[in-house]
Amino acid sequence: MAAPMELSCWGGDWGLPSLHPESLTVMAYAKFSGAPLTVNTINNSWRPPKGEVPVLISEDIVISQPAKILNFLRRQKYNADYELSAKQGADTLAYIALLEEKLLPALLHTFWVEAENYCSVTKPWFASRIAFPLSLYLPGKMSREALNRILLTRGGPPLYSLTEVEAQIYRDAKECLNLLSKRLGTSQFFFGDTPTTLDAFVFGFLAPIYKVCFPRVQLQEHMKQLPNLCRFCDDVLTCYFRLTVSGHSPAGQDTADANLQKLTQLVNKESNLIEKMDDNLRKSPQHPPRKLTTLKLAAGGEESSPLNRLSP
Amino acid sequence: TAAEPWPENATLYQQLKEEQILLSDNASSLAVQAFLQMCNLPIRVVCRANAEYMSPSGKLPFIHVGNQVVSELGPIVQFVKAKGHSLSDGLDEVQKAEMKAYMELVNNMLLTAELYLQWCDDVTVEEITHPRYGSPYPWPLNRILSYQKQWEVRRKMKAIGWAGKTLEQVLEDVDQCCQALSQRLGTQPYFFNKQPTELDALVFGHLFTILTTQLTTDELSEKVKNYSNLTAFCRRIEQQYFEGHDKDSSTTVTARSAKRSLLR
Numbered sequence: 001m002a003a004p005m006e007l008s009c010w011g012g013d014w015g016l017p018s019l020h021p022e023s024l025t026v027m028a029y030a031k032f033s034g035a036p037l038t039v040n041t042i043n044n045s046w047r048p049p050k051g052e053v054p055v056l057i058s059e060d061i062v063i064s065q066p067a068k069i070l071n072f073l074r075r076q077k078y079n080a081d082y083e084l085s086a087k088q089g090a091d092t093l094a095y096i097a098l099l100e101e102k103l104l105p106a107l108l109h110t111f112w113v114e115a116e117n118y119c120s121v122t123k124p125w126f127a128s129r130i131a132f133p134l135s136l137y138l139p140g141k142m143s144r145e146a147l148n149r150i151l152l153t154r155g156g157p158p159l160y161s162l163t164e165v166e167a168q169i170y171r172d173a174k175e176c177l178n179l180l181s182k183r184l185g186t187s188q189f190f191f192g193d194t195p196t197t198l199d200a201f202v203f204g205f206l207a208p209i210y211k212v213c214f215p216r217v218q219l220q221e222h223m224k225q226l227p228n229l230c231r232f233c234d235d236v237l238t239c240y241f242r243l244t245v246s247g248h249s250p251a252g253q254d255t256a257d258a259n260l261q262k263l264t265q266l267v268n269k270e271s272n273l274i275e276k277m278d279d280n281l282r283k284s285p286q287h288p289p290r291k292l293t294t295l296k297l298a299a300g301g302e303e304s305s306p307l308n309r310l311s312p
Numbered sequence: 313t314a315a316e317p318w319p320e321n322a323t324l325y326q327q328l329k330e331e332q333i334l335l336s337d338n339a340s341s342l343a344v345q346a347f348l349q350m351c352n353l354p355i356r357v358v359c360r361a362n363a364e365y366m367s368p369s370g371k372l373p374f375i376h377v378g379n380q381v382v383s384e385l386g387p388i389v390q391f392v393k394a395k396g397h398s399l400s401d402g403l404d405e406v407q408k409a410e411m412k413a414y415m416e417l418v419n420n421m422l423l424t425a426e427l428y429l430q431w432c433d434d435v436t437v438e439e440i441t442h443p444r445y446g447s448p449y450p451w452p453l454n455r456i457l458s459y460q461k462q463w464e465v466r467r468k469m470k471a472i473g474w475a476g477k478t479l480e481q482v483l484e485d486v487d488q489c490c491q492a493l494s495q496r497l498g499t500q501p502y503f504f505n506k507q508p509t510e511l512d513a514l515v516f517g518h519l520f521t522i523l524t525t526q527l528t529t530d531e532l533s534e535k536v537k538n539y540s541n542l543t544a545f546c547r548r549i550e551q552q553y554f555e556g557h558d559k560d561s562s563t564t565v566t567a568r569s570a571k572r573s574l575l576r
Binding site for chain 1 (some may be wrong): 371405406408409412421467472473484491492493496498
């Protein structure tokens with residue numbers, strides 16, 4: 001067995017395990033390939049995210065970019081692409097390039113450059129997860145880097161203003177979404193019934209667009225017109241991240257279990273009280289005797305079951 | 313306008329072939345030439361020292377057709393399509409998606425690797441790029457223009473995360489890209505079997521240029537030569553679309569050992 005592996009990445013919200021596309025890609029791949037990763041989401045601790053996030057730490061080895069992390073996992077025999085043919089492996093590389101060239105600029109723009117989105121959603125969310133005083137500086141830096149990247153890669157002539165560049169990158173992103181939708185068709189995953197590296201990357205890029213609630217959402221609206229892509233994201237979330245409709249993130253699974261325990265204890269107390277009342281009622285001749293069983297703690301069960309058993 | 317037929321005097325502009333043009337621009341220019349040959353559209357290649365400044369987007373090559381000027385392969389393909397010529401009409405939707413994805417792969421990996429080698433590898437920069445890029449201009453303009461371009465390219469490399477890569481890593485990426493192209497091509501004559509498309513033109517442009525350009529080391533061309541179906545692919549396209557057309561370029565893949573190639 002490989003040495004224990006720790007992944008340090010941005011956390012999630014809105015039903016996602018992470019908001020950050022690269023982090024989400026690595027987390028998804030780990031789920032698909034069965035790699036046992038301990039996920040540490042960046043919070044207000046004093047250890048600032050060291051440069052590139054996500055970062056995989058295994059004993060002394062520190063690896064930073066998604067492609068490199070996935071390579072490392074494959075070398076440790078956690079390979080989600082085991083069944084793919086050579087041509088399918090080649091297709092994977094090509095589609096990942098398509099995502100990076102055509103979809104990423106608009107994704108970065110939606111999160112980090114679009115003023116309303118950045119100020120009302122992205123900046124507060126990230127700032128709340130970074131220790132003060134870095135929280136004052138780091139989100140701004142990430143925003144500037146995003147704008148820089150967009151302008152340097154897509155901003156040359158004949159596009160002379162930011163609005164022209166923006167229009168072009170959103171056009172390209174919508175076309176990319178259309179192409180992905182056509183390629184996916186009616187299959188469950190991109191190469192059949194089991195998810196692979198490509199599914200991890202597509203999920204990593206699409207899920208934030210799909211789920212995060214921004215004020216300006218042109219990409220999300222476009223994606224909602226492509227139901228197979230939405231279905232793809234939902235499938236990955238429900239099958240591999242065990243998210244219920246209410247959307248508890250796996251990082252909060254422990255707290256959910258603790259809450260469940262507390263809830264069950266409360267319900268047991270309540271049912272004891274009700275039994276007492278019932279005893280009193282039984283002593284009076286009008287009502288037939290009834291029994292209420294005490295609830296047992298359900299191990300990892302659904303929240304709704306204890307409540308269901310309380311039948312009047 | 314789109315309605316006008318393709319004129320006889322359509323021209324393609326690129327930098328000076330012998331002294332100035334660099335690997336990446338040569339590849340892009342060859343890709344466009346191959347595409348137009350495949351569409352059976354006549355084009356005349358004209359070399360100008362200031363081609364980069366004439367281009368509407370600053371990137372090369374660009375074509376001058378009628379009274380319109382279009383640069384780069386992507387827009388040129390669209391432009392040609394508006395005039396009624398297309399190589400990819402016979403593809404279904406999934407194949408078109410695949411074609412676009414593979415074209416992005418070439419741009420994302422091969423073209424970026426070429427730019428890295430030209431502008432971020434110090435040896436290549438000193439010995440090949442700086443002398444060539446500024447060659448039409450007198451000192452100190454030649455040095456100033458070179459350094460300016462180098463700064464621009466390095467800034468872009470930093471933004472996309474390539475600045476931290478070593479040459480070995482870049483060559484590995486090239487290998488990975490060639491492997492993917494080789495696997496996709498398989499034993500077929502073209503990427504979408506019987507007929508060439510813009511993807512074939514783009515791949516040909518880059519691979520042929522890499523194979524026939526002499527740099528400070530042979531490592532780059534060796535990566536391509538590892539895949540025999542790719543070299544056969546280049547030879548096939550060269551024979552079919554370029555033999556007999558190109559009088560000034562006496563470089564062919566087969567004759568490479570005999571005659572020195574496009575650069576240097």
